[in-house]
Structure formats: structure tokens, C-alpha cells
Amino acid sequence: MTLNDLRRIPLFEPLTSEQLARIHTGLRERRCEAGERLFAQGDVARHFFLVADGSVKLSRLSRDGDEKVIEVIQAGQLFAEAVMFMDERRYPVNATTVTETRLILFEHAPLLGLLDESPDVALKLLGSLSRRIHGLLSQLDELTLHNATYRLISYLLSEGRATAGEVRLAVPKQVIASRLSMQPETLSRILARLRTRRLIEVQGDTIKLCDERGLRAMLES
Amino acid sequence: MTLNDLRRIPLFEPLTSEQLARIHTGLRERRCEAGERLFAQGDVARHFFLVADGSVKLSRLSRDGDEKVIEVIQAGQLFAEAVMFMDERRYPVNATTVTETRLILFEHAPLLGLLDESPDVALKLLGSLSRRIHGLLSQLDELTLHNATYRLISYLLSEGRATAGEVRLAVPKQVIASRLSMQPETLSRILARLRTRRLIEVQGDTIKLCDERGLRAMLES
DNA sequence: GACGGGACTTGATTCTGGTCAAGTGGGTTC
DNA sequence: GAACCCACTTGACCAGAATCAAGTCCCGTC
Numbered sequence: 001m002t003l004n005d006l007r008r009i010p011l012f013e014p015l016t017s018e019q020l021a022r023i024h025t026g027l028r029e030r031r032c033e034a035g036e037r038l039f040a041q042g043d044v045a046r047h048f049f050l051v052a053d054g055s056v057k058l059s060r061l062s063r064d065g066d067e068k069v070i071e072v073i074q075a076g077q078l079f080a081e082a083v084m085f086m087d088e089r090r091y092p093v094n095a096t097t098v099t100e101t102r103l104i105l106f107e108h109a110p111l112l113g114l115l116d117e118s119p120d121v122a123l124k125l126l127g128s129l130s131r132r133i134h135g136l137l138s139q140l141d142e143l144t145l146h147n148a149t150y151r152l153i154s155y156l157l158s159e160g161r162a163t164a165g166e167v168r169l170a171v172p173k174q175v176i177a178s179r180l181s182m183q184p185e186t187l188s189r190i191l192a193r194l195r196t197r198r199l200i201e202v203q204g205d206t207i208k209l210c211d212e213r214g215l216r217a218m219l220e221s
Numbered sequence: 222m223t224l225n226d227l228r229r230i231p232l233f234e235p236l237t238s239e240q241l242a243r244i245h246t247g248l249r250e251r252r253c254e255a256g257e258r259l260f261a262q263g264d265v266a267r268h269f270f271l272v273a274d275g276s277v278k279l280s281r282l283s284r285d286g287d288e289k290v291i292e293v294i295q296a297g298q299l300f301a302e303a304v305m306f307m308d309e310r311r312y313p314v315n316a317t318t319v320t321e322t323r324l325i326l327f328e329h330a331p332l333l334g335l336l337d338e339s340p341d342v343a344l345k346l347l348g349s350l351s352r353r354i355h356g357l358l359s360q361l362d363e364l365t366l367h368n369a370t371y372r373l374i375s376y377l378l379s380e381g382r383a384t385a386g387e388v389r390l391a392v393p394k395q396v397i398a399s400r401l402s403m404q405p406e407t408l409s410r411i412l413a414r415l416r417t418r419r420l421i422e423v424q425g426d427t428i429k430l431c432d433e434r435g436l437r438a439m440l441e442s
Numbered sequence: 443g444a445c446g447g448g449a450c451t452t453g454a455t456t457c458t459g460g461t462c463a464a465g466t467g468g469g470t471t472c
Numbered sequence: 473g474a475a476c477c478c479a480c481t482t483g484a485c486c487a488g489a490a491t492c493a494a495g496t497c498c499c500g501t502c
Contacts (some may be wrong), residue, residue, distance in 0.1 A: 035461050060358065062366035063441075070361065082354050085347040092358050113342050122343035129350040131301050136357040137281065138311050139500090140291065143364050145283035146400045146417040147425065148489070173450070181365045186489060220284075369459070393479070407459060411483050425468095444502090451496070458490090466481070472474090 001027060001052070001104050009050065010127065011078065014120035017207030022114070031100075036102070038095040044093050045083040047105040053076050054101025056171050058093040059178070060212040070139075072098070072171055082129050084108050098171045148182045152190050153215050155180055156200070156207060165209040173205075222247060222271070222325050230271065232299065232349065235341035243335070248330030252321075259316040259324070266304040266312050272296050276391050278316040280399070290399035293319070293392055303350050303402025305329050319392045329330075334376040369403045373411050374436050376401055377421070382425060386430040394426075 006012055006020055006027075015023070029052075032038070038049070041061060046109055049056075056073045070093055073079045089108075115122050142151050156178070158166045169176060177187040191207075194200045199215050201208040208214060227233055227241055236244070250339075253259070259270070262282060270277075277294040291314055294300045296420050307352055310329075336343050363380075376397070380388045390397060398408040412428075415421045420436050422429040430436060 060362040060366070062362065066366050068362050068365045070358065082351040085344070085351040086355065087348070087352070092355050092414040115343060119337045119340065121344065122340065122347070123306070125347060126343070126350065127308070129347065129354065130306040131308070132354055133350065134256065134307065134355065136315055137291065138352065139361060140357065140364070141281040141283065141289050143361070144289045145281070145287050183490060185452085185491085189489090190450075196448070393478075404460060405480070406461085406482085410459090413481075446497090446501085447475080449496105449498085451494100452488105453494080456489105456491075457489095459486105460488095461486075462484090464481105464483085467480090468490085469477090 008196060009078070011081075011121065011124050014118055014124065015114070019118065023106065023110050026110040028105040030103045030105060032097045033104065034097055034101075034103075036097045036100050038097065039091050039202060041091060041094050045080065045086075045108070047107060048078065048080040048111075049076050049082065049095075050104040050106070052102040052104055054103075055098045056101060056103075057096050057171065057175055057179075059096070059220055060093055067094075067178060068181065069175055071135075072175065072179055074170060076218070078128075081125065082132060084112065085129075088176065094162050096197075098137045098175060143181055148180070148186055149190050149193075150219060151180045151182070152187065153194075155216055156209060158210045160207075160212070165212060166198050167207045168207065169205040222250060224344065230299070232345050233303075234343065235339055235345065236335070240335055240339065244327065245329050247331040249313070249326040251324045251326060253318045253325070255318055255320050255322075257318045257322075259318065260301075262314050262315050263310055264312050266301065266307075266310045266329070268328060269299065269301040269305065269332075270316075271299050273323040273324040274326055275324075276319045276393070276399075277324075278317050278319050278320060278396055282315070282316055288315075288399060289402065290396055292362075293396065293400060295391060299349070302346065303353060305333065306350075359378060364402055369401070369407055370411050370414075371440060372401045372403070372413075373408065374439055376428060378433065378436060381428075381430045381433070386433060388428045388430065390426040 003017070003020055003024055006024060012020060012023060032054075038056065039045070050074050054073070055077065057069050058071045058073065058079065059065055059067050059069045061133070068079050071079075079200070080091060083089060094163070111121070142154070156167055171189055174184045179183045180187070191200070191202055194215075195202055197214070199211045199218075203211055224241055224245055227245060228384070233241060233244060246322065259277065260266070272294050274296050276296070278290050279294065279300065280288050280290045281291045282288055290299075301312060304310060307313070332342070354361070355393075363375070367375075377388055393409055394406045398405045401408070412421070412423055416423055418435070420430070420432045420439075422431055
């Protein structure tokens, strides 16, 4: 990861070259295969991460081992920056690679040191944390205010927005199911139902949204 | 609200008297009765708030009018600071007083202006946002990983911690129910069940935890 | 090409919690 | 004190999704 790569990350955009170089010193690269555990909930946090390639799932575990995926992180996204500012600096989630993945690890200290001299970076961080809060609020009311079908459809619509009505799932369906807080069986059944109604077509990990209008209509009821 | 009162708010603790005075200029007091709407989800945000006395509920509304209480804010707590840093500065929740309430309103501009000169305040804010993230994560996995009884018991135990095993509900049971994502009927039924098992005693808005050990044991199964 | 494993699908059944409806009790108003 | 309202409780019923159990499909290896 070169200095120029670094500059392309929005968070670092306000920094001078000298500051950027300081960040660059506390930086490491790591390659993982699918299924590697990066850190566990409760671990003392030493880094935050950038997914350069691949995908990582963040999840919480209940005492008896049930897992709930909170978020799936894709290439280009930062994660675990918020931990730097927690009272105890411990990760509140588990992180596990879902596919083969290339990661950049950032040490806390260099960035923390910069906060004093660059209020702009502080503002960027505040912005990114409040976006995360917003996202979590959405997840919360999707869960309580809407049923499984609604959640799946609105997930498909949001994913399909960029890609001309075709959604390619970057991670196994089980992971999507957990992210949407349902069992794999339920996800499968809902897809089947949408398929018989000719609203979508499913081919392995690719889902074609045949009737976006119809899908949207289902969100109303 | 005097300058000295202001200084006692943790967020403002790092500020000089001169800076504090600047915050003080953009400050207003407001008294509300129970049930007043302070702002609605989607409103352009102009202030953040301190509850001086009383209680405020923050909630989200579904399209068809179902309400989910996200948080109940009590005396001494700030709320809606995160909104300052959102892309569109709009409240992501509704705020409604639950009881008679005295509020302090803070304008955004003075604090935002201070961020450049006081990295400490920025750090405080980052800390408070990451605490909120943590809280939302807990709510998320309580919802998906645990059932209604579990949620209620762990709520009671956390509330009863300070007060020698006696919980006095500051807000109506319906509000608690919504905060815990269940219907009032369900809350009532669970309380009844715990009562017949001699784990608690209920008298109006006061709940006595007779058998904390037993309650904790129920969290295991 | 047979075997094995994992992801996914489908079916049958169960259960938690939601909905609808009626009833209770306390507090306030006239 | 009668009427009313509102929060809460209790009961009967229902439904969405979880669970349990097979079965299918795909893809790797040997």
C-alpha cells in the first residue's frame, strides 16, 4: 500500500504528506484465506482495518454459540475504527474473513496522535461513527418493525440499485441470512416464494430482480 | 443553567472559561409537559439537548405507524449530539417527553466551532458516539439472540443494580415494553409468570427483585 | 466415475409472541 | 358518587418463523 493509495481513503484525505507518512509507518498488510478469525469479541484492540480485497463478516455471539452477523465488509471499506474511542479498547464484535481476503492493518497510535493537529480528521471520524449509528438504527427498526420478507426485499433492492437489477451475492446465503436475522431455511423459502411469483430469478449466487415495481409494492403491505 | 452547571457536564469538562462562555451563548431552556413532541424523525436538526429533569423517549416509526422506542433518556443525559455530524443534518429518531420535563437546548454552531481548537472535546464526542454504537450493538443481539423473557430479565437486573434490588420504573410499562421490543401484553404476561415463580414482586411501577440468583439462572437456559 | 462434504432446498411440526377482545382498577372530572 | 379514561391484565386464538429431518445439487478429491 503506497502513500498514494492511502490518500485515496476518504478518512485520510485532509492530511498533509508528512502526516500521511506517519500513518504509513504503523501499517501492515495481511493475506487471509476464507474463514480466518481476525479478532474475537472482547479482544484488546490494537488495529483498525481496511479490506483491500475480499470480504469480512462482523458478528456477535450469544453465550450458547448462536451467531448474528452485524455487517459484511467489502473491498474498500474501513472497519473497527470506532473501537479506538471506546472506554475499554476491546472489539465489540468478532471479525472473520468470508472469502480469500487482503487486509491493511493500521495501528491506533499514529492516527490518535494526529487528532490533536488535524480537527478535520476528527470531523471525518465523527461523521463515520454517526453514519454507523444511523445504520444500526435502521437495522434495529427493520428487525422490530418489519418481517423477514420485508427485510430480504429491501436488502435486494438496495443491493440491486447500482447493478441494473442484478444482485450477485459476494458471500454465502447463510451469511446473508444471519445478517438479515433469519434462518437459512427461511431465506430459502422466501426466495422460492418470490420466484414463483415471478418477481425474481435465482441462479446460484446471482439474483435477477425481474419486477422491481412488484417488489417495491410488497414493501407497502 | 449557569456556567458552573455547564462545566459539570463531562463533554464540556476540557473547556476553558472563555470557551464555556461561548457555548453558553447558544443555549436555551425549555419546559414541557408529558407527551410533547420535541422533534420528529427527518426534521432538520438545529439543537442537541440535555435533560435537566424528567424523561424523554427516542423512537422510530414504521410507515404504518408502529412505534419502537430506541432509548429512554433520563435527567443528566445528553441526546442528539451525533446528528451534528450526519451528512444531512436531520434527526434519525422522534423525541417525545414521557413526563413533565425541563430541557436545555444547545445550538450546533458554538460547539462545532470549538472542535478546531479543542481536540479534547472532539475526543469526548468520539467516545460518546462509540458508546452509543456499543449500546446499539447490544440491543441488536439481544433482539436476535435472545427471547422476550431474557430481554426483560436482563433489563431488570441492570436497572436494579444500583438500587438494592428494587426497580422503580420512571416511565409507563408500555414504554418499557416498546424499548424491549415486545407488546405491552407480553410484558405483562412475563411479569406475571416471574411473579408466580416468586422471583419478583410487582406493585404498580415498583418491581422488587426477590431472587436475583434465580433471575440470573433464567438467563442461562 | 464413485465418493464425500458442504451449501442449499423442501417438508412437517412446534412454539414464541402478536393480535383481538374483554375485563379490572385507579385516578380525575363533573 | 357516577361517568369516564387510561394503563394494565388476562384469555383465546393465530401466524410467522424456528426447528428438526430428509433430500438435492454442486464441486472437490481420489
